[in-house]
Structure formats: C-alpha cells, structure tokens
Amino acid sequence: xxxxxxxxxxxxxxxxxxxxxxxxxxxxxxxxxxxxxxxxxxxxxxxxxxxxxxxxxxxxxxxxxxxxxxxxxxxxxxxxxxxxxxxxxxxxxxxxxxxxxxxxxxxxxxxxxxxxxxxxxxxxxxxxxxxxxxxxxxxxxxxxxxxxxxxxxxxxxxxxxxxxxxxxxxxxxxxxxxxxxxxxxxxxxxxxxxxxxxxxxxxxxxxxxxxxxxxxxxxxxxxxxxxxxxxxxxxxxxxxxxxxxxxxxxxxxxxxxxxxxxxxxxxxxxxxxxxxxxxxxxxxxxxxxxxxxxxxxxxxxxxxxxxxxxxxxxxxxxxxxxxxxxxxxxxxxxxxxxxxxxxxxxxxxxxxxxxxxxxxxxxxxxxxxxxxxxxxxxxxxxxxxxxxxxxxxxxxxxxxxxxxxxxxxxxxxxxxxxxxxxxxxxxxxxxxxxxxxxxxxxxxxxxxxxxxxxxxxxxxxxxxxxxxxxxxxxxxxxxxxxxxxxxxxxxxxxxxxxxxxxxxxxxxxxxxxxxxxxxxxxxxxxxxxxxxxxxxxxxxxxxxxxxxxxxxxxxxxxxxxxxxxxxxxxxxxxxxxxxxxxxxxxxxxxxxxxxxxxxxxxxxxxxxxxxxxxxxxxxxxxxxxxxxxxxxxx
Numbered sequence: 001x002x003x004x005x006x007x008x009x010x011x012x013x014x015x016x017x018x019x020x021x022x023x024x025x026x027x028x029x030x031x032x033x034x035x036x037x038x039x040x041x042x043x044x045x046x047x048x049x050x051x052x053x054x055x056x057x058x059x060x061x062x063x064x065x066x067x068x069x070x071x072x073x074x075x076x077x078x079x080x081x082x083x084x085x086x087x088x089x090x091x092x093x094x095x096x097x098x099x100x101x102x103x104x105x106x107x108x109x110x111x112x113x114x115x116x117x118x119x120x121x122x123x124x125x126x127x128x129x130x131x132x133x134x135x136x137x138x139x140x141x142x143x144x145x146x147x148x149x150x151x152x153x154x155x156x157x158x159x160x161x162x163x164x165x166x167x168x169x170x171x172x173x174x175x176x177x178x179x180x181x182x183x184x185x186x187x188x189x190x191x192x193x194x195x196x197x198x199x200x201x202x203x204x205x206x207x208x209x210x211x212x213x214x215x216x217x218x219x220x221x222x223x224x225x226x227x228x229x230x231x232x233x234x235x236x237x238x239x240x241x242x243x244x245x246x247x248x249x250x251x252x253x254x255x256x257x258x259x260x261x262x263x264x265x266x267x268x269x270x271x272x273x274x275x276x277x278x279x280x281x282x283x284x285x286x287x288x289x290x291x292x293x294x295x296x297x298x299x300x301x302x303x304x305x306x307x308x309x310x311x312x313x314x315x316x317x318x319x320x321x322x323x324x325x326x327x328x329x330x331x332x333x334x335x336x337x338x339x340x341x342x343x344x345x346x347x348x349x350x351x352x353x354x355x356x357x358x359x360x361x362x363x364x365x366x367x368x369x370x371x372x373x374x375x376x377x378x379x380x381x382x383x384x385x386x387x388x389x390x391x392x393x394x395x396x397x398x399x400x401x402x403x404x405x406x407x408x409x410x411x412x413x414x415x416x417x418x419x420x421x422x423x424x425x426x427x428x429x430x431x432x433x434x435x436x437x438x439x440x441x442x443x444x445x446x447x448x449x450x451x452x453x454x455x456x457x458x459x460x461x462x463x464x465x466x467x468x469x470x471x472x473x474x475x476x477x478x479x480x481x482x483x484x485x486x487x488x489x490x491x492x493x494x495x496x497x498x499x500x501x502x503x504x505x506x507x508x509x510x511x512x513x514x515x516x517x518x519x520x521x522x523x524x525x526x527x528x529x530x531x532x533x534x535x536x537x538x539x540x541x542x543x544x545x546x547x548x549x550x551x552x553x554x555x556x557x558x559x560x561x562x563x564x565x566x567x568x569x570x571x572x573x574x575x576x577x578x579x580x581x582x583x584x585x586x587x588x589x590x591x592x593x594x595x596x597x598x599x600x601x602x603x604x605x606x607x608x609x610x611x612x613x614x615x616x617x618x619x620x621x622x623x624x625x626x627x628x629x630x631x632x633x634x
Contacts, residue, residue, distance in 0.1 A: 052190060053190050053191075055186075056186055056187045056189075056190030056191055057187070057191070057202055058202075058290070059183040059184065059186050059187035060114075060117075060118075060183070060184065060187055060202055060206050061202065061205055061206050061209055061286070062183055063114065063180045063183050063184055064114060064118065064206045064209040064210045064213065065209050065213055065283065066176050066179060066180050067107075067110060067111050067114055067137075067180055067210075067213075068111060068210070068213045068214045068216075068217040069176060069213075069217065069402065069405065070107050070111075070140075070173050070176045070177050070180065071104070071107050071108060071111055071217065072217050072220065072221060072239070072401075073169045073170075073172055073173035073176070073398070073401070073402075074100070074103060074104040074107050074169070074170075074173050075104070075221065075235065075239075076165055076166055076169040076234075076235050076236040076239060077100055077103075077104075077166055077167075077169040077170035077173055078097070078100040078101060078103075078104055078166075079166070079235050080164060080165055080166035080169070080234055080235060080236055081164050081166050082096070082151070082152060082163065082164055082166045082167035082170070083157065083161050083162065083163060083164055083167070084161070084162050084164045085158075085160050085161050086160045089164065090161065092151070092166075093151055095150075095151070096147055096150075096151035096152075099143050099144075099146065099147040099151075100147060100170065102143050103140050103143045103144045103147065103170075103173075106136045106137070106139045106140035106143065107136075107137075107140045107173075107177065109136045110133050110136035110137045110140060110180075111210075111214070113129055113132055113133035113136060114133050114206070114210060115207070115210050115211075115214070116129055117129040117130060117133055117203070117206075118203045118204075118206035118207035118210055119203075119207055130184075130187075130188055131188060133184065134181065134184040134185055134188055137177055137180045137181040137184060138181045138185070140177050140181075141174060141177045141178045141181050144170060144173060144174035144177060145174055147170065148167075148170055148171060148174060152167050152170065152171075162394075163394055163395070164394050165234070165236040165394045165397060165398055166236070167394070168394050168395045168397075168398040168399075169236065169398050171398075172398055172399065172402055176402070205286060208282055209282065209283075212275070212278055212279045212282055213279055215275055216272065216275040216276055216278075216279055219268075219271050219272050219275055220239070220242050220243065220246065220272055221239075223238070223242045223268045223271075223272060224238035224239040224241070224242045225238065226238070226261075226264060226268070227241055227242065227256070227261055227264075227265075227268075230258060230260055230261050230264075231256065231257065231258065231261055233254070236397070236398075237254060239401065240254065240397050240400070240401065241254040242268075242272065243400070243401050243404055243405065244385075244404075245265065245268075245269045245272070246269065246272040246273055246276055247276075247380075247383060247404050247405075247408045247409070248273070248383045248385075249380055249383050249384075249385035249404070249408070250385040250387075251385050251387050251390035252385070252387035252390075253387070253390050253392075276405075276409060277409075279409075280409040320477060321475065321476075321477040321478070322475070325475070336425070340418075340421065340422050340425060343418045343421070343422075344418055344419070344422060346418075347418040347419075351381075354403075354406070354407040355374070355377050355378060355381065355407075356374070358377050358403050358407060359373040359374045359376075359377045360373070361396075361399055361403070362376060362377065362391070362396060362399075365391070365393050365395040365396035365399060366391060366392065366393055366396045367393075368389070372389060375389065376389040376390075377407075380404065380407075380408060381407065381408060383408065478590065478594065478616060478617065479617040479618065481590060481591055481593075481594035481595075482594045482597065482598060482615050482616075482617050483617075484594075485594055485595050485598040486598055486615075489598055489602060493506075493602075507603060510599055510602055510603050511603060513599055514596065514599040514600060514603060517592055517595055517596040517599060518596065520592055521589065521592050521593060521596060524585065524588060524589045524592065525589065526543055526547060527585070528585060528586075528589070529543055530543050530544060597614065597615050597616065598615070600614065601614050601615060
C-alpha cells in the first residue's frame with residue numbers, strides 16, 4: 001500500500017511559480033477571418049455601410065478630444081486684435097467682437113453638453129443632449145464663418161494692415177468646430193434607432209477623454225494668463241509659451257525674465273507636462289485597442305499559408321511533441337515579426353504624413369524653403385528646439401499650437417515607441433540565441449553554433465527511461481509520463497493481488513490519492529495563473545483573495561491535518577520567474593496530471609478503447625487490461 005501511495009502521490013519537491021506562453025493553434029486563428037468575412041455583407045454598399053457605422057461610434061470620442069482645444073483658441077480670438085497696422089493693434093468692429101462672444105458662448109455650451117452627455121446614465125437625458133450639443137457646435141461654426149467672412153477675409157483694409165494672431169485663432173477654431181459639428185451630425189444620423197446600451201463604452205471612454213483634455217486645457221489657459229500678465233505679453237504669447245514649454249521644445253524666442261515667472265515655471269510646467277502625458281497615454285491605449293483586432297486579423301491571414309502547409313504533417317502519427325513545439329515556436333516567431341511589421345508600417349506612415357504635411361504648411365506660413373520646413377518639423381518632433389528656426393508669423397504660431405499638440409506627443413511617441421520595441425525585441429532575440437547556444441555547448445561540446453531554440457532540449461525518444469539531463473526530461477511526451485505510472489501501477493496491483501489485499505481497500509486508497517492529486521493540480525495551476533496574470537489586476541487579486549480565504553477556513557477546520565499544509569506550502573513556494581523555474585513547474589504539473597489520469601483509470605477499471613481516450617494516449621488495439629496497456633504505451 002505504501003508503494004502505491006508513493007507512485008500516486010504528487011511530487012513533493014518545492015514547486016516554482018512560473019509562467020508559460022499559451023500555445024494556441026494558429027490554424028484555428030487563421031480560419032477566423034474567413035468566418036467573419038462570411039458573416040459580413042457581400043455587397044459593396046453593405047460593407048461601406050458597416051464601415052460608416054463603425055466609424056460613427058468613434059466620432060464622439062474624436063469630438064471629445066478636439067472640443068476643449070476649440071475653447072482654448074476662442075479666447076485669443078476674442079481677447080486679441082484681428083489686425084495690426086504698422087505693428088500697432090487695430091481696433092476691431094463691435095459687431096465682430098459680439099460675434100466672437102456668441103461663438104465662445106456656444107463653444108463653452110457645447111463642451112458642457114458633451115461632458116453631460118458622456119456622464120448621462122438615463123436614456124431620456126441622452127436623447128435631447130445629443131442633438132442639442134450638435135446644434136451648439138453647428139451654431140458656433142456658422143457664427144464664426146460669418147464673422148471671418150465679413151470682418152476678416154473679405155474686408156478691405158488699407159496698406160499696412162496684416163492679420164494678427166486673433167484672426168488666425170478664429171480661423172483655426174472655426175475649422176476645428178466644423179470638424180466637430182460634422183462628426184456629431186454623422187454620429188447622430190448613423191446611430192439613429194440603435195440600442196442605447198450600445199453607447200455605454202463610448203460614453204465611458206468619452207468621459208475619460210473629456211475630463212483629461214479639459215483639465216489639460218484649463219491648466220494651459222491659466223498658465224498662459226499668469227505668464228502673459230506677469231511678463232507683459234499678449235495672451236496668445238503666453239499661450240504659445242505654455243505650449244512650447246509643455247512640449248519641452250524650448251525655441252528660446254520667449255522666455256521668463258522675472259524672478260516670479262522663473263519660480264512659477266517649474267510647478268506650472270510640471271503640471272501641464274503630466275496632464276499631457278496622461279492624455280497621450282489614454283489616446284494611445286485607445287488606438288492600440290482599436291487596431292488590435294485589425295492587426296490580429298491581418299496577422300492570421302499572413303500565417304494561414306504556413307498553417308495550411310503543415311496541416312497534413314501535424315495530423316500524421318509521426319508528428320510528436322518535439323515537432324509540435326518547434327512548429328508552434330516557428331509560428332510564434334512569424335506572428336511576432338508580422339505584428340512588429342504592422343506597428344512599424346502604421347507608425348511610419350503616420351509619422352511621415354504629419355511630418356511632410358506639416359512642413360508644407362510651415363513652408364507657406366513662414367516663407368521657408370521646404371527643406372528648412374522639414375528640418376524644423378523633425379527638430380520639433382524630437383523636442384530638440386535648437387532655436388535657429390521657430391514660428392514667427394501669426395498664422396504659423398497659431399498652426400503650431402494645434403499641430404504641436406497632435407504631432408509631437410502622439411505621432412512622435414507612437415513612432416519612437418514602435419522603433420524602440422523592434423530594436424529591443426531584436427536585442428532580446430540575439431541574447432536568447434547566445435544564451436541557448438552557451439547552455440547547449442555546456443551540455444554537448446559537439447553542438448554547432450547555429451543550433452538554438454528548444455531543439456537541443458527536446459527528447460525525440462519514446463523510451464520511458466529518464467534522460468541523463470534533467471532539463472531534457474521536461475520535454476518528454478505525455479505518453480511517457482503515463483507509461484511510467486502505468487507500468488509501476490501494474491506491478492503494484494499484481495503484488496497486491498498476490499498478497500490478497502481486498503479490492504475495496506485498494507479502491508479507497510486510490511480515491512484518497514486521486515483527491516489529493518486534484519488539490520495539488522489546482523494549487524499548481526493557481527500558482528501559474530497568479531504568476532502570469534498582470535500584477536495588481538482584478539483577476540490576480542481574485543485568485544489571491546480566494547486562496548487566502550480558503551486557506552483560513554481549512555486551517556480552522558483541519559488544524560491538525562498535515563496534508564492540508566503541504567498543499568498550501570506547495571502553492572506558496574515562490575522562486576524567481578526564470579525559464580528554468582517555469583519549465584520545472586510545468587513539468588511537475590504534467591507529471592501530476594498523468595498520475596491523476598492513471599489513478600482515475602484504475603478507479604474506473606477502464607479498458608480499451610475507453611482507456612486510451614481517458615489517458616489521452618495512442619490506442620493499443622490488443623491491450624484490454626492495465627497490465628497489457630503498460631507494455632504497449634510509448
């Protein structure tokens with residue numbers, strides 16, 4: 001009986017918390033796009049309609065990012081003159097000032113309604129807020145267009161009059177307001193009649209966007225007001241200085257000259273930089289989530305050819321654990337390369353578009369050559385700010401505020417992070433190959449330099465005899481683990497029959513050991529899950545809390561049961577998360593699982609073909625008993 005317990009009991013070595021990459025069949029993933037394509041509308045109009053409806057859901061989120069910036073531009077459009085006459089601000093017509101006030105009021109109203117809209121928890125409230133907020137931005141756009149057309153673009157001024165920052169602020173504010181109005185109208189029409197619950201995620205994301213962006217705009221506006229008053233600048237100069245400081249460009253054309261502003265610059269810049277970084281993080285995470293599905297579909301289509309070419313080989317009996325691991329490893333490398341290529345292409349095209357198009361605008365607003373405009377743009381992207389080139393015209397400075405807030409933090413960060421990820425991944429692969437080569441050479445001096453990856457460590461033999469290298473034992477097939485336990489169990493059952501031990505006693509002992517194995521498997525699986533889940537995530541906290549409560553209750557009820565403490569000690573054993581400890585933990589899990597299956601088959605007294613199916617091993621047609629089964633597996 002003791003020998004039976006020793007065979008069926010789990011491994012008592014202290015396990016290690018580890019993680020392993022989830023092996024998902026790429027062939028099943030590659031088929032998903034074709035299934036999705038079958039469910040999509042077959043006609044071109046149907047596809048276009050589906051794309052438009054999907055785009056319409058994101059329209060309010062884009063509006064939530066743009067709307068606060070419009071208010072930021074409306075302030076200098078109202079507070080500053082629209083014209084300079086021979087370097088002196090010219091007085092604006094009262095009607096133009098009145099329309100600027102109306103424009104600012106409707107812009108503020110639209111922003112407030114957007115905040116309420118994204119915070120609304122009632123369908124009735126959202127129904128009237130959506131059209132009213134859209135109407136507010138439409139009125140603001142129309143009023144601004146009339147103001148610009150009558151008192152800005154078409155008004156005839158004598159020689160010496162030039163447009164100032166106030167006029168260009170109104171122009172860019174009008175353009176952005178028109179974009180928001182179109183987006184909201186598009187969303188209103190496309191989502192008409194849709195289920196109200198479908199917009200819950202949009203409302204949550206929109207509220208985050210609005211709260212973060214409004215906090216940033218408010219801090220920049222207050223900072224601009226403080227510095228413009230203390231330094232004696234125009235309000236727009238303070239706004240331009242605040243944006244340049246927040247983007248850490250530092251052209252040097254505007255700088256604090258008083259002790260008070262030099263002291264205030266540190267906390268003000270720290271706040272605005274932190275708020276901008278938070279906003280950029282929110283937007284980048286949202287864009288990453290939006291592109292993840294598209295990227296996975298594109299990657300699956302690219303790997304479909306490889307999975308189809310290997311389908312016939314994988315279904316053959318000669319395809320063993322060694323071949324499957326190498327196949328999955330190759331597919332994973334291909335998928336990783338495709339994902340990095342996708343990110344690199346998207347970031348490069350985005351970076352190139354903003355770079356070249358922005359350079360065109362600066363070329364004409366500043367009168368630079370296109371080469372110098374390109375030079376200025378990438379110096380701004382990389383936040384170098386040498387100061388040899390900086391926007392000096394009214395149109396160029398206003399454009400820089402809008403362009404800098406979009407291009408510098410978003411495009412540059414996305415591009416730089418993508419390139420850094422690719423380079424880091426390449427360096428990690430080189431280090432991994434070098435380490436594996438050193439490990440292989442230390443085990444077998446005859447190893448060729450090109451032999452890397454898992455190939456040196458995986459045993460192709462079907463023998464159940466333990467390999468001389470413990471590292472190699474971790475890659476033995478499942479059938480080998482089963483055969484080891486079946487052979488020993490068959491010998492023990494033979495000895496027990498010769499000793500005339502009652503079958504009921506044997507089955508009772510088997511049941512106890514099987515339950516203990518189940519507990520050990522759960523503990524091992526829990527430790528692997530806790531180690532692989534993101535630290536501090538809800539799922540990890542749930543598993544830890546559930547474990548702690550179970551442990552407390554079990555210790556209270558079974559304080560003297562040593563086996564209970566062994567199970568918890570088994571789970572709580574904590575080793576560094578290295579490849580060695582991860583593989584060792586997975587090896588123990590596989591061995592315990594094989595023991596669990598063998599114990600279950602003994603309790604149920606299974607015979608072929610049910611025995612092969614239960615043990616998950618190749619069938620042996622002429623092996624109807626446990627004893628004969630043990631001789632044929634492998």
